[in-house]
Amino acid sequence: MKYLSVLSVICGVIATKAYAECWSEKLGYPCCSYSKNVLFEDNDGQWSVENDNWCGIPKGTSSNCWAEKLGYPCCSSSKDVLFEDSDGQWSVENDNWCGIPKSSTPSTTITKTTTTITSKAPTSTYNPNVPPKPALTNLDSIRDPAANCDISDSIKGDSLAKAAPFRMGVGLNGSDKSSSTVLSKKMCQLIAYQFNSVTYSNLMKAEHMLDKTASQNNAKNGNDMPVLKFDTIIDGLEFCQKNNVKMRGHTLVWHTQTPSWFFRTNFQDNGSFVNASKMEKRMESYIKQMLEFIQYYYPGVVDVWDVVNEAVEITNGSYDSSTGWNTRTKFDGGDNLWYKTMGADYVFKAFRFARKYADKNVKLIYNDYNTFMSQKTNAISNLIKKLKAENLVDGVGLQSYLNADWPNRNDYKSAIQKFSSLGVEIQITELTIKTDGSGNKFNNQATHYQQVFQIYKDLKKSGVNITSVTVFGLQDGYLFYSNDSTDTRLWDHNLKKKPVYNAIMKVLKS
Known part of the structure; x- marks a missing residue:
């Protein structure tokens, strides 16, 4: 399932934590209400996704699922095999790929499928290469340094845009x-x-968009292409769309x-510079990921x-x-x-x-x-x-x-x-x-x-x-x-x- 850009799915969790309740509330995320599929784990706890947002799994409630290590949930009901690779057997639930637990007995095996998977995104065709949106920042949890500013004369009357x-x-x-x-x-x-x-002015530039650790892990797994994260720009994109x-x-x-490591072998700080052909592929991957996510x-x-x-x-x-x-x-x-x-x-x-x-x-x-x-x-x-x-x-x-x-x-x-x-x-x-x-x-x-x-x-x-x-x-x-x-x-x-x-x-x- 490496073609599904699994690392892209999990790349944004460390830097973007939104507001909520339970142990993850202090970090800005809600608790998961039903999901027990671990998509990411750090020193804070175990994380999953519900309603396109990261959530913290209450301690002691996570499951053991081979697909979790790859960034996907386990299938809770489906046993129909839509795809099989060296990792295991895959199916689809709620418009997302899921891993069939190895103890399950598949009822149907399909070697080739023409199923179209729809997405909650505002396009009609599911794109498995586009990672989920990072969690948005709840502005109620942020101390607004301009809270005491009187902007009344700037939000009525003259408008530069008009x-x-x-x-x-x-x-x-x-x-x-x-x-x-x-x-x-x-x-x-x-x-x-x-x-x-x-x-x-800064937050859409490569040093903020590139995920170094995920890119290095990609290289270790034989995929020498960069991984992007979108946590620094998601709030601005959401603001623009709504207004x-x-x-x-x-x-x-x-x-x-x-960063210099973006141009080096295996994305290592001390690696040798890659050749023109490899750098061209990295450039294409970077531009493709950026435009695909936003569009x-x-x-x-x-x-x-x-x-x-x-x-x-x-x-x-x-x-x-x-x-x-x-x-x-x-x-x-x-x-x-x-x-x-x-x-x-x-x-x-x-x-x-x-x-x-x-x-x-x-x-x-x-x-x-x-x-x-x-x-x-x-x-x-x-x-x-x-x-x-x-x-x-x-x-x-x-x-x-x-x-x-x-x-x-x-x-x-x-x-x-x-x-x-x-x-x-x-x-x-x-x-x-x-x-x-x-x-x-x-x-x-x-x-x-x-x-x-x-x-x-x-x-x-x-x-x-x-x-x-x-x-x-x-x-x-x-x-x-x-x-x-x-x-x-x-x-x-x-x-x-x-x-x-x-x-x-x-x-x-x-």
Whole structure:
């Protein structure tokens, strides 16, 4: 039954524990009311699944079932053998595979079956390769750091999403799941009113999505493909689905925040680097698992992906100029391990796999920073032309980390126009404008945001296909952090609108 990705079924339990009663209540899970099939065991106790959620099995009530070790329940009633392998005999109950206890006597043996297994997921065909959803966090069990903030003026009247001629997005901050923006009821309420798009700033990147232990166990069992876990993004996906908010997928392939062990033999820290063929298969597996999970449980929620992030470089000694688009080879003195293992073609292969597995309406984006610097503008344009020749790319993402006086706004505007001339969408993906340090810094900052949004609006009116603008964070002095000095955002530390908000709204409504 290894083809059923058993390890994928259990990968999320350690990091995601929701709220409940009994011994597992403190860890955030309900007790199992009827299931005794152990799908996972750790120092806390034994775990199973009921109603698509993890639950804790009351101590002393678990059963002995050979299938439990593989992540499946024992069959409670069915004795019809639908499949048999070296592990044992398998049947189906409640739309899920189950192992027939070895003491049972099968009544019917079927060597080949055409049975279609349906799923509780919002698609019509059961996909055994998609793991169950991790448990959602019960926000009632979380101390909301914004609980005392008065957001009344932000959830009535003006709305950025309603006023903008393009999708308006906001970054979901958080260095780990416990500090994720979507764990604040107040922040979620504000976002649902003001925005129609979100982007995880960190928690959808490979270092959070890859399950190291499960991947290593896969390798030990002869399957040298990665295992993903989805506990860090499940709450955000659920929020988006319930509130009709879109999510930008960020990001599939990036040389940063992708652990070195992912590129090494047996996923070991000290393993040798795998060859290009093996790494290509791992890349495909990673992209396939990511897209299948999200499209299976949350169809239509993520309708755009930053497929490759920051693959172009202009620093001398850190790029391969032979490709014609300055392929990044190094960053901060270290190797770009995608390039090291797969060569410059890793970018094209990532887009090919993304196009292969993405739903037909999903847009694929190349995303980068300092896109307005002429050498980088030209290199990215050359890359986009090559990708577009294979119908692999739909747009360019301009991160847009700006200072008060840099870059020159005309240079910034010209870069957008040049990318637009290639016939692709323009998405402003991580807009951030720093303050100037003066005593009047927030009013000055508001002027700069106003100027930049005027550029977007004028370009949109002229025919440039700007489809979204995302400000990369909700508030200054992010409340989930104990000491955050950020001052680049639209709301202050108490979730009160800054002058920036009103300046942007003035442009959008004019």
